[in-house]
Amino acid sequence: MSDTEYEYEDLGLVAGLEIHQQLDTATKLFCQCPTDLREPEESTRTFTRYLHPTRSELGEIDDAALEESKVDREFEYLAYDTTCLVEEDDEPPHELDDEALETALEVAQLMEMNPVDQANVMRKLVVDGSNTSGFQRSTLIATGGAIETSDGPVGIEDLLLEEESAQRVEETDDGVRYSLDRLGIPLVEIGTSPDISSPEQALEAAERIGMLLRSTGKVKRGLGTIRQDVNVSIAEGARVEIKGVQSLDDIDDIVRNEVARQAELVAIRDELTEREASVSDPENVTDVFEGTDSGVIQGALSSGGTVMGVRLEGFDGLVGREIAPDRRLGTEFSDHAKRHGAGGIFHTDELPAYGVTDEEVADLRDAVDADPEDAVAIVADETDVAEAAIDAVVERAQTALEGVPEETRGANDDGTTRYLRPLPGAARMYPETDVPPVEPDPSEVPEPELLTEKVERYQDEYDLGAGLAEQVAYGTHMPLFEDVVADGIDPTLAASTLESTLTELRRDDVAVENVTETHLQGVLRMVEDGDLPNEGVGDLLTALADEPDRTAEEAADAEDLGGADDEAVREAIVEVVERNEAQVAEEGMQAFSGLMGECMGALRGKADGDLVSEVLREEIQKRA
Structure with missing residues (x-):
């Protein structure tokens, strides 16, 4: 699938960036703990938490938090010898770090932004376990700036000062393990206006912002210290937020692939509309696979599991349609199923395969009354997992009838993306009452040299x-x-x-x-x-x-690497020259190149090359 298939202006591409950059401060944003990262093996203890969403001040629950809470998981945290009660959420946060605030104001100055009169800390609801409190603290510092690109200016809507999340270490049998050494490191979040109209401009804007950040000399460097989120939509698509782009060099490919994905989903929607497609209710189709040779399905059934299936009317040939490199509509369905613990799905656009026979496919179609123009998707797993996963597939298939869903997606290493959760809404933000507001004073902040x-x-x-x-x-x-x-x-x-x-x-x-x-x-x-x-x-x-x-x-x-004095240098060189006296007598200064290397080796790096060269020339000339 080539990017030359798409004309971005005709498709109405609109994109914006959110740049998250860790600051190189001595301490964390709301406590005095160091900002150094360590290996998980250096942790000294662990503790666990279960998180759940809370209602906003208006009594609302954020959709993204609600969906996350449906996945029952335990969160384990690796603590270190410096881990404090603030990081464990067992003590209120301290005041906002002055060094982090000053750096944020420097960044705002470089992008010609207007600092706020009063900075108030807010809580942003997060229930994926990446923060022990269940929310991230975020503070608006400045608004209304701009950067230049070769395709015109890109507005900077806001700059926020935030605490970094805990570092995800690994998935466990019960949930997720996080390391607390990263939690609370100050970072700035910079959000652009949706002024970006091509993948190339997105990359250029990100590079410009990255250069401005590094100009302060006060940002952390290395893998994971800067992350880019990209918001992408096309005219007939929807706003999609892509999280966690680790490398600037990936941004243009991410935008290209997301445009392709949305364009293909719109085309699939149009085809489904033409076919008058619909989605049926899930059914238990376990009986179809009794005695199956499919290892995945047999493994689920032998553990007392279930096979759930759903008829997708009018979807034949479209579930297996590629919408991005190596990703199909069926991959989207599978992403949603995996959120509920399933290993993935099978569908009739790819069957028979994986040990499933032609006869089983025919019986599966009969079991759910599928016609030739229909597709069937199945999930084989523990009963509660299979039921929750097939419900998620049904919901995503119904969304395919409408086109492109608004959602948050994660960036993959190959420039594609995967489903994470619905887009968050306003209900996830509410005031932080434990931290007093501050009044930024940009007058004493020097402007960094670019x-x-x-x-x-x-x-x-x-x-x-x-x-x-x-x-x-x-x-x-x-x-x-x-x-x-x-x-x-x-x-x-x-x-x-x-x-x-x-x-x-x-x-x-x-x-x-x-x-x-x-x-x-x-x-x-x-x-x-x-x-x-x-x-x-x-x-x-x-x-x-x-x-x-x-x-x-x-x-x-x-290592005996100290410098040799002039007398010792001359003694070493004389020894080399006398050892090669015949060569010097015959070749004169022509012997210099070969003897220079021998002299440097004899001195083992303990003398400057210019000095060795000068003395060697003198000693050769004496004997030539």
């Missing part, structure tokens, strides 16, 4: 090449680069170490993630003070990666 401006400054002020300047400005070590240069470290040394050297070591499978900023500062200071030659930087960083508990000085001493 990354594009940093690139130019690094070239002009530090004489870095264009490529290296861009690598540093857009790299994860940009704040550290600025700190060490301000502390007197040579800019070229700092830039090449933080970008080129670390990259080379990573490619050589050195565990550079173990090297801390303190390590890097120590290594650079040793070079700047003449205690370590440039050539020893890679070896010292490797040593620190292997044993990160050491300081740079301790590792240099242990």
Whole structure:
């Protein structure tokens, strides 16, 4: 299915973005716990919760929360030695973190937004277990900005300061396991206006916002620290919110595939209307599969389960129709069934298969009175699961008669999406009474330098090449680069170490993630003070990666990586030259290249290459 099949303007594509970016603050948004992430194995204890939806102040229950509550699940939380009562929801939240608020105001300034006079914390109902309280705290900070793209401006509707959710670790037999170290990390949520009209513009807008966020130097970097949600609709479709796009590079493909999905669902709707299609009530069709060779169905029946089926009148050939790459209308039905614990569904557009025979398909059609133009979908599982799952299939099939349902979907790694839940409504938001409002003061917030401006400054002020300047400005070590240069470290040394050297070591499978900023500062200071030659930087960083508990000085001493004095350098070079006296006598300065490598090897990185070169030339000239 190619994106060239669709003209986005003709289809009336409208898209908007929600960017969620973690802030690199010292503490969490409503408590003093650190914002460092750890491995689940480092947790020190666990506790469990069951969550349920609550009514809003107007007595309403949010549809998304209500559907989530129908899935009976236990939520287990991994706690750590720093986990506090606020994170466990056993103590009221503290006041809003000042550092997070200041960073949010910097971001608002970069997008020409208007800060609110008073920021009030709200509760956003969340019952998927990702927050121990059953809601997420969110605060509107600014409104009404804009960014530029090559296809015109994209409005920025709002900027909110929120607490990050707990990190989903794994599914368990009883529910879901979460890690609490991520819960409460401050993040900003930036929502654009629905001004985006093509996949390419969506990608460009996301890249622009990402650049502005990184320009503050106060956002976390790495996988999972920024997530993009994309809202997409076409004229005859519906607004669909796609959650959790991890990579900026995926946004244009996500939009393309969602346009294709909606266009195909509209085409299916039109075909179903023409066929006067309808959906029957579910029926128990267990008898059809007694003695079946299908492993899935036999497994369910041998455990006392049931096979439930439903006749989909006029759906023949359409349940198996592709609506996105490797996804069909039947996949949509299956997504809904899986929400209730079923492994999936079978349908007659794909049967006979999976051990189901032609005879069983014919008997199945007879059991539900299906005509040739009809399709039949079945679920085989424990009785309560099968019944709930087939009801979900019925509901989704009925929606297919109407076209594209409004819903929240999750992003898949291949650029497609899957059903998550209905779109949330206004009933999920209500005031947080435990946190006092704050009055943002943007007058004392400095305007950050844009990354594009940093690139130019690094070239002009530090004489870095264009490529290296861009690598540093857009790299994860940009704040550290600025700190060490301000502390007197040579800019070229700092830039090449933080970008080129670390990259080379990573490619050589050195565990550079173990090297801390303190390590890097120590290594650079040793070079700047003449205690370590440039050539020893890679070896010292490797040593620190292997044993990160050491300081740079301790590792240099242990590995004998300190710089050699001038006399020791000359002695080592003289020894090399005398060992190759015949070659020097015959070749003269032509012997320099071969002997240079031998000298550097003899000194084992303990001398600067320029010094070695100078002394070696002198010693050769004496003997030539």
